[in-house]
Amino acid sequence: MVTSHNRSIPKGAGNLESQLLGLKFRLPQLLKDVSILEKEDDGELYGVVSLQVIENELVEIKNIVDKLNRTTQEFQHLTTDSGRQLMQLKAELQELEQYDSLQVEKSRKANQRLKRDLEICRNDAHNTQPTPHPDSGQTSDVCPHGKFVNITGPRFYSNGESTVNHKYGGWGRDPKPELGKENWYWRVILDVNNIYANHITFYSSLSSLTVGIKLPGNFYINPYNPTTNTIQGPNVVLYGDALFYNCYNFDQLCRFNVTSKTVSTLQLPQGTRYNSNGNFCQFSECYIYTDIDLATDESGVWLIYSTVHYFGNLVLAKVEGDPPTLNQTWHTSVYKQTVTNTFMAYGILYATRFVNNDMEEIFYSFDTSTGEEKFKLGIFFRKMCPDINFLNYSPRDQMLHVYCDGYMVSYDFLFE
Template sequence: MVPALLFFALLRSTLAIVPIGYGDFGNVTAGADENGQCVCKVFLSDNTFPFQKVEQLQTTSRELSLKVEQGFSELKVYESKLAIYVQKLMNLTVRVEIMEKEPDKYTQLEFEMLRIELQEMEKLVTELRQSVNSSVIFDHLYVEIRNMTLVVNQLERYDKNNLLVIRRDFIKLQKKLEDCEKWREESFKPEIGSCNHGGITNVSVPYIVQLNAHVSEGYIYGGWGRDSKPKPGFEEIYWYSGYSSPYTNNIYLYSDYTNLLLRNSYKNWVNDNKGNGNNNVMYGNYYYYNCYNSGNICRINATTFNVETRVLSGTAWNSRFSYSSATYQDFDFAADENGLWVIYATEASKGNLVLSKINTNTFSLEQTWDTNLFRRRVSNAFMVCGVLYATRQLNLYTEEIFYKFDTQTGEESYISIPFNKQYEGFVYLDYNPADQLLYMYSKGYYIFYKVQFQKLKQHA
């Protein structure tokens, strides 16, 4: 804005140097006043000097000054806000990165709070873009915040999906618990040695104990377990026998389960009268097994190491009717609450399973039952309370108890009790009445299963 005194000074100097009646100054009159002095009057038009425009410019300048001052004030406010939100943006960036790594640990409320903060920042950046001409930085900032918002939305969707999965799994788990409760009401574990139940209803998951005493996965043939009918003072005896081929060579005895785990045997011997096969048992301080390359059965006294041999009539060693899971398994010894048994097949039975009860006092066969189950269909078998149970492979990691034969009634039937295997194959499976566990030897590992039985209905 041009000050008034300066403006008139300029005007005076201009009139002094411009001839009267010349140029763009319009009408000029000259004459003498009442005192006789010379007077000159000049009438300037708008196009000569735009007084009105100057006044408008002065007004506009004043308004612009106010706007500029207001703009600076606003910029100072934005600057302070921006400093705060830059720090918030840095914090948000860190939080979003953490959420991306572990989105399932955050709740819906935390996602909502994060979204509100991002919306506030987005609003601020939008205002700055509209207020400041140089918007390149703010455009970039705006894009970054929008990207962060998208990430948060994606994370929230992920969280919702995760919650849906958890909810679905919870419903499945709840259904399993309900089934388990129903199964628990119908099943129970009877007292050790008792047969007051309706037979096996379920088998637990496999319990992997450890690798064998040789600490070698190459010792894939053999077995392990407890003495099924221990003598007083030897109730905790465990045994193990393993080899790299299907023969019975070394036998190890352990005073209890802890020493089995420590591989600290109190007695072990090389069996000079070695045997074939895997499904051997220890019963009443005797170790029962298939005599080497023969159709005979043997047992070793664990105290004296004396060996006894018995010939089973009608049997011959040829391994034609071995289990499908293992070779050279002519005789499968099994112990249960009723005594000691041997499972095998003969030419006369045409390969079908034959079951005999062993008199442990005389080491002879008391009674024999014939079945209609072809032994090559079976992967293994065991006895529980005078009932023969046979298994077969469903797939690489699932076995099924599919058949049972009741020696009391002579009835045989097909059932279905699947259970999981830790490894693809196994060579040994036997029930032990001393603890009601199923013992398995698979790929050189000690494995056991818990067994559940059907509760007998109470009659009114």
């Protein structure tokens, strides 16, 4: 009877070398068995049994060949993918090298412009009255007609007494403080669900804020959560001893007077997106309850939002008075959900977008005095954490205040 030989290689072996070795011995033996069968076949049981053995051997050999083909294809795909990734990495490295070179040259030219304009400012200072100091709550002591060109830092980085469970919030200084409150800092921390808060906390200095010494302490809007007057979302600002924020669960703007502890409201325009339906977003996620954004600059309080009627694009309005009202309104061409945050400086709206976990870009500006829009500002700054939940410019010290994942961060503004 014909028998099969060399079965030391296990059936279905995954090792490529073992499979190749199995084929090396099994194919010649199979040819030999077939030759014997052709010579000795008597057409009866002996031939049938021998043929069955050969058929089984053919099936096993075919399985090994199939596995070898699949393994070879996987190696080919792996080689192709690796080659493609190496080429992509090379291109990215070349692009990064070119970007770094451009940034160095841009920084050099920016420094030259700053030095030149500083000399102009110094010369003009001899012929004009000095501008008020930032602590007065009015305009800064930089050239009043200079434009924003860059930010540096971070200069300050701390989580104070916050925990990682409180990712959303806001902080800063009052651009128009009451007498005796010039050095105060404020902070609002949303609850663990990152939706609402019912009080604002004051600190007597930056060092007190850093170590978490709450003096003067908490000022409660309402001791119970949530109510109509509860803070919703992280985009809050303090101006003139009043906290401005989105009223909880309503398309309304709230103004909380810190001294009198009273709340006045403003009904927002019809079609305004609220309740997390028009948020700031990045590539993979949106920042919840950031529909209504508020900002401060040298002139006061600004409201940034989007509406159904204007296709979700950013809308900007000036907030005035108590109870608050909306003054002039501007419509922009940038879609709100392509933006991660906004801030105001000298009447100009700036918008940021997510680059990666380490970098953010200030890419857009809208000048309310001229209506001019710019989409390619290309001002990059390094982040201390991936997500920016709050962003606001402080005219008192020309700094950008950021709140991200429970941390407070600040950057220095550079004007021409």
